[in-house]
Amino acid sequence: MTALLLSLVIILGIVSIVQMLRVFDLSNAIKGTDEIHVNNQETNNIRWAFVVFFVGFFAFFIYLVAEFGDQLLPQSASAHGVDYDWLMNFNMLIITIVFVVTHIILMVFIVKYAKNVSPKATFVTHNNRLELIWTTTPAVVLTIIVIYGISTWNSMLMDKPEDSINIELYARQFDWTARYAGEDNILGKANFRMISATNALGIINSSTIDDRLNQYDDQIAELEASREKVFPGGVSDEEILDKIILVKKNRSAVLKYEEQSKNENFDVADDDILTKVEFHIPVNRSINFSIRSQDVLHSAYMPHFRAQMNAVPGVITNFYFTPIVTTKEMRKITGNPDFDYLLLCNKICGAAHYNMQMNIIVETEEEYNKWLLEQPKFNVAQAQ
Amino acid sequence: MAGHKETFITKYLFSYDHKMISRQFLLTGTAMAFVGMAMSLLFRLQLAFPGESFAVLNFFLGDKWAPDGVLDPNMYLALVTIHGTIMVFFLLTAGLSGTFANLLIPLQIGARDMASGMMNMLSYWFFFLSSVIMIASLYVESGPAAAGWTVYPPLSALPQAMPGSGTGMTLWLVSMSLFIVSSLLGGLNYIVTIINLRTKGMNMLRLPLTIWALFVTAILGVLSFPVLFAAALLLIFDRTFGTSFYLSDIYIAGEALDHTGGSPLLFQHLFWFLGHPEVYIIILPALGISSEVISTNSRKPIFGYRAMVGSILAIGFLSFIVWGHHMFVTGMNPFVGAVFTFTTLLIAIPSAVKAFNYLSTLWKGSIQYTPAMMFSIGMVSTFITGGVTGIILADAALDVNLHDTYFVVAHFHIVMGLSAVMAMFAGVYHWFPKMWGRMLNKKLGYVHFWLTFITAYGVFFPQHFQGLAGVPRRYYANTEFPLFDGLSDISYMVTMFAMVGGLAQFIFLFNLVYSMFKGPKAPQNPWGSNTLEWTTPVEHIHGNWPGDLPTVHRWAYDYSKPSKDGSDYRIPGQDFVPQTVPLEEGEIDGEGH
Numbered sequence: 001m002t003a004l005l006l007s008l009v010i011i012l013g014i015v016s017i018v019q020m021l022r023v024f025d026l027s028n029a030i031k032g033t034d035e036i037h038v039n040n041q042e043t044n045n046i047r048w049a050f051v052v053f054f055v056g057f058f059a060f061f062i063y064l065v066a067e068f069g070d071q072l073l074p075q076s077a078s079a080h081g082v083d084y085d086w087l088m089n090f091n092m093l094i095i096t097i098v099f100v101v102t103h104i105i106l107m108v109f110i111v112k113y114a115k116n117v118s119p120k121a122t123f124v125t126h127n128n129r130l131e132l133i134w135t136t137t138p139a140v141v142l143t144i145i146v147i148y149g150i151s152t153w154n155s156m157l158m159d160k161p162e163d164s165i166n167i168e169l170y171a172r173q174f175d176w177t178a179r180y181a182g183e184d185n186i187l188g189k190a191n192f193r194m195i196s197a198t199n200a201l202g203i204i205n206s207s208t209i210d211d212r213l214n215q216y217d218d219q220i221a222e223l224e225a226s227r228e229k230v231f232p233g234g235v236s237d238e239e240i241l242d243k244i245i246l247v248k249k250n251r252s253a254v255l256k257y258e259e260q261s262k263n264e265n266f267d268v269a270d271d272d273i274l275t276k277v278e279f280h281i282p283v284n285r286s287i288n289f290s291i292r293s294q295d296v297l298h299s300a301y302m303p304h305f306r307a308q309m310n311a312v313p314g315v316i317t318n319f320y321f322t323p324i325v326t327t328k329e330m331r332k333i334t335g336n337p338d339f340d341y342l343l344l345c346n347k348i349c350g351a352a353h354y355n356m357q358m359n360i361i362v363e364t365e366e367e368y369n370k371w372l373l374e375q376p377k378f379n380v381a382q383a384q
Numbered sequence: 385m386a387g388h389k390e391t392f393i394t395k396y397l398f399s400y401d402h403k404m405i406s407r408q409f410l411l412t413g414t415a416m417a418f419v420g421m422a423m424s425l426l427f428r429l430q431l432a433f434p435g436e437s438f439a440v441l442n443f444f445l446g447d448k449w450a451p452d453g454v455l456d457p458n459m460y461l462a463l464v465t466i467h468g469t470i471m472v473f474f475l476l477t478a479g480l481s482g483t484f485a486n487l488l489i490p491l492q493i494g495a496r497d498m499a500s501g502m503m504n505m506l507s508y509w510f511f512f513l514s515s516v517i518m519i520a521s522l523y524v525e526s527g528p529a530a531a532g533w534t535v536y537p538p539l540s541a542l543p544q545a546m547p548g549s550g551t552g553m554t555l556w557l558v559s560m561s562l563f564i565v566s567s568l569l570g571g572l573n574y575i576v577t578i579i580n581l582r583t584k585g586m587n588m589l590r591l592p593l594t595i596w597a598l599f600v601t602a603i604l605g606v607l608s609f610p611v612l613f614a615a616a617l618l619l620i621f622d623r624t625f626g627t628s629f630y631l632s633d634i635y636i637a638g639e640a641l642d643h644t645g646g647s648p649l650l651f652q653h654l655f656w657f658l659g660h661p662e663v664y665i666i667i668l669p670a671l672g673i674s675s676e677v678i679s680t681n682s683r684k685p686i687f688g689y690r691a692m693v694g695s696i697l698a699i700g701f702l703s704f705i706v707w708g709h710h711m712f713v714t715g716m717n718p719f720v721g722a723v724f725t726f727t728t729l730l731i732a733i734p735s736a737v738k739a740f741n742y743l744s745t746l747w748k749g750s751i752q753y754t755p756a757m758m759f760s761i762g763m764v765s766t767f768i769t770g771g772v773t774g775i776i777l778a779d780a781a782l783d784v785n786l787h788d789t790y791f792v793v794a795h796f797h798i799v800m801g802l803s804a805v806m807a808m809f810a811g812v813y814h815w816f817p818k819m820w821g822r823m824l825n826k827k828l829g830y831v832h833f834w835l836t837f838i839t840a841y842g843v844f845f846p847q848h849f850q851g852l853a854g855v856p857r858r859y860y861a862n863t864e865f866p867l868f869d870g871l872s873d874i875s876y877m878v879t880m881f882a883m884v885g886g887l888a889q890f891i892f893l894f895n896l897v898y899s900m901f902k903g904p905k906a907p908q909n910p911w912g913s914n915t916l917e918w919t920t921p922v923e924h925i926h927g928n929w930p931g932d933l934p935t936v937h938r939w940a941y942d943y944s945k946p947s948k949d950g951s952d953y954r955i956p957g958q959d960f961v962p963q964t965v966p967l968e969e970g971e972i973d974g975e976g977h
Contacts, residue, residue: 014894017894018898018902021825021828021898021902022902024827025904035823035825035826035904036823036826036904036907036910037752038752038753038754038826042753043751043752043753046753046758046830047751047753049834050761053834053837053838054765057841060841060842060845061845064845064846064849067873068846068849068853068870068871068873068874070870071849071853071870071871072849072852072853073785073852073853073854084781084782084784084785087779087781087782088776088782091775091776091779091782092776094775095772095773095775095776098768098772099768099769099772102739102743102768103765103768105743106743106746106761106764106765109743109746109747109749110746110751110761113682113746113747113748113749113750113751114751114753115750115751115752115753118748118749118750118751119750120750120944120952120959121682121683121684121748121749121750121943121944121959122684122748122749122944123684123685123943123944123945123946124684124685124687124747124748125685125687125688125689125941125974125975126687126688126689126690126691126975127687127688127744130688130740130744131688131691131737134736134737134740135733135736135737138732138733138736138737139733142729142730142732142733142775145729145775145779146725146726146729149725149729149779149780149781149782150722150725150726150780150781152781153718153721153722153725153779153780153781154718154722156781156784157718157721158718172635173545173636191633192633192634192635192640193640195635195640202635246642249642250640291715294634294635294636295538295542295545295634295635295636296538296539296542296545296634296636297536297538297539297648299713299788301788301854301856303785303854304854306784306785307784307785308713308784308785308787308788309713309715310713310714310715312647312648312649312714312715313538313631313632313633313634313648314631314632314633314634314644314646314647314648315647315649315715317714317715318715338866342865342867344854344856344865345856346787346788346789346856347536347788348461348531348532348536348539348858349539349545350458350461350539350545350546351457351458351461351546351860352457353461353858353859353860354457354856354859354860354861354862354864355861355864357864357865
């Protein structure tokens with residue numbers, strides 16, 4: 001019923017507009033007015049309407065700054081972030097000036113050269129000197145922006161401190177795990193073929209290699225057994241054979257690690273520490289994040305620290321920063337006792353992309369060490 | 385072609401005539417745009433009123449994708465994806481280039497038709513077929529493609545990663561392959577026609593800027609679309625034939641996948657190698673159209689014609705070496721980031737030159753505020769606003785905190801959704817008389833303009849603030865983070881502006897359809913324009929000119945040109961000099977005077 005009434009309203013609306021237009025056309029024909037060209041009255045209304053619009057636009061801009069300015073990010077929580085904020089403010093100032101000045105010029109020209117007050121145009125085709133000026137001036141300004149920007153970029157990425165604490169951020173649909181490298185500050189190796197119910201990150205050490213090989217053996221045995229129970233309409237023998245081939249392939253990749261472990265010490269993984277939901281970092285120490293993904297692209301976005309780096313399956317990416325404001329301090333600064341630093345996912349990764357987060361706690365080094373001691377080490381957690 | 389018997393099918397459906405094809409592109413592009421716009425209104429409902437129930441969502445999406453009227457998160461991502469795909473490709477590439485290149489190239493260069501009418505017709509029908517398949521993908525049981533319009537693998541390669549990456553993604557790839565064929569057929573035709581079929585006297589520096597822009601656009605398309613095709617092909621291989629171009633070390637849905645050695649970054653390089661020129665394929669025709677509309681309606685030559693040509697060429701060239709700025713935070717070598725920062729900021733220079741030349745065209749002009757002119761002014765304003773935020777994003781260091789946030793969404797919508805769309809509207813209002821032989825209603829045009837200009841800025845300007853506050857894009861809801869609670873008012877405001885703006889477009893649609901049939905008959909040259917298209921009869925004929933092709937003696941911008949003997953105008957009683965008027969004794973053509 002509603003649909004019918006709605007359709008009726010729309011149809012009647014259209015009919016009435018059509019009739020109004022026909023009345024306009026008829027009255028124009030009678031009056032002899034020209035509906036195509038713009039008369040002086042309309043020109044005058046429109047030029048002032050543009051002024052009202054642009055003044056309103058500037059007012060809107062100011063309103064947005066006043067109303068939401070304090071919702072923007074607070075001061076930088078990282079060392080390089082301070083440089084970042086200076087660079088941002090510098091650029092914002094330049095573009096705001098360009099925006100305002102060009103729009104004022106536009107407004108003035110709209111008013112001054114409207115047909116009703118400027119009935120004849122002046123035939124000017126070009127001015128090479130002006131072209132030179134407005135080519136070289138942006139070029140100079142942009143050169144400064146480029147140099148300033150690239151030097152900030154270099155200092156953000158090419159100067160990793162030697163005593164950085166290594167932490168891995170492991171992304172998957174739809175959560176994060178943080179892995180600490182332990183006292184040796186070396187993250188244990190990992191591989192996707194090692195992932196199992198008891199080893200979510202696929203970490204490699206002597207016991208996980210054994211476990212995984214056993215699991216693969218069990219899987220192969222199961223699949224072989226199921227070959228005898230094939231029935232029409234179910235999984236075919238061919239499909240089971242294909243699965244067995246794949247599992248054997250994965251198994252032999254893991255076997256390679258067993259051989260490698262004779263020369264390489266995989267037990268550096270033993271003192272790694274895994275945490276979910278939140279991770280802690282000490283203030284004024286450089287943290288080097290290794291970022292991995294299990295399945296699709298994700299991105300480790302930590303806006304308070306001015307940090308972002310994609311998590312790419314098949315690659316270990318990297319970003320480092322030094323936090324300079326503890327969580328307690330930031331709670332005072334923002335006046336929000338519930339404030340927490342955040343790690344968000346910032347690359348579309350599926351349905352729950354909007355809810356893939358971890359809290360980050362920045363504290364003093366003593367508090368951090370105390371917290372770390374309370375977390376189970378990887379080989380201990382495995383044994384349980 | 386003259387004298388053959390025309391049926392409804394040969395005249396309206398399978399026409400070889402460029403003028404009919406241009407109308408087909410406009411109507412199909414507009415129809416797709418309304419679909420894309422409807423999608424944006426649906427997902428904006430969810431953003432402004434997160435988790436709330438709306439009957440209209442259930443009406444359009446059914447019980448599976450909007451159970452109890454609440455939008456499903458997978459369908460949210462699907463709507464965002466198809467909205468982006470439709471708007472970027474179907475509206476702003478095919479709809480914009482397809483319409484105006486087809487209409488204006490033969491008419492403004494003085495040719496009978498495009499070099500190949502057959503290829504031209506095929507270009508439209510591949511576009512139509514591509515549109516049908518894209519719409520069909522909406523009805524697939526597992527849902528349409530939902531990995532974003534950029535469809536990065538592995539998300540877009542693995543059906544187990546999200547339902548939309550199943551059949552929906554396959555159809556997306558089929559549709560886009562056909563779309564690319566359409567674009568290439570069109571682009572090749574435009575290039576060949578402009579080079580070979582210019583009429584006597586139409587040398588390159590007498591071409592209207594619209595043609596220069598469409599020419600460079602076509603070259604960009606021909607060089608870059610094949611790379612997208614390659615990217616799509618490799619993705620099809622990874623999805624269907626077990627290859628590992630983009631995939632490595634993936635554990636998903638409980639199993640380790642049998643793909644090693646590939647990299648998702650390969651796709652991004654291939655995609656953006658098209659993706660960046662693509663946005664210039666969108667904006668260059670818009671800039672070309674604006675040059676025409678602004679100079680005609682200011683009764684003044686476009687200021688700095690040669691500088692404008694130079695900047696079109698510079699933008700075209702530079703557009704090929706900036707693609708990496710979409711990949712600053714992917715883990716590329718930092719040195720590469722520095723290089724792309726430099727090249728991206730370079731492209732700001734010719735863009736600025738164009739903006740200043742538009743302003744200078746207004747200076748000392750005599751401006752007629754037709755709807756077309758007002759949309760062109762809107763285009764200039766939004767080109768500047770959107771362009772300057774590009775300077776922020778071009779800086780790799782600054783992009784670290786802004787990549788994939790609403791700041792990027794605001795930037796590209798203002799340059800594409802506002803600037804390019806406004807130019808497209810300007811083009812339609814300006815050339816509707818040439819396309820349909822009738823006039824669009826001026827008053828409705830004014831209403832359409834003001835509602836669009838106000839609401840469009842209202843939608844996208846506040847999003848800069850969300851981006852600076854760290855709000856990511858492609859988020860189904862911002863309610864999971866207390867950090868963003870204070871900005872929910874912005875989401876609400878944006879949605880309200882969007883609703884009103886969306887409704888306003890129906891005024892344009894009504895004007896378009898009504899005027900096609902009942903609009904007042906157009907005069908020969910309603911805007912007093914110099915270019916050749918206004919010398920053809922108002923009623924279309926195949927071959928455009930009834931007798932010989934016109935001969936061109938001057939450039940396209942002799943507006944308000946004084947006569948050599950000091951009197952006000954070169955031709956007494958009118959303030960313009962069409963391109964076909966011969967030079968008088970001692971008169972200099974073009975910029976010299």
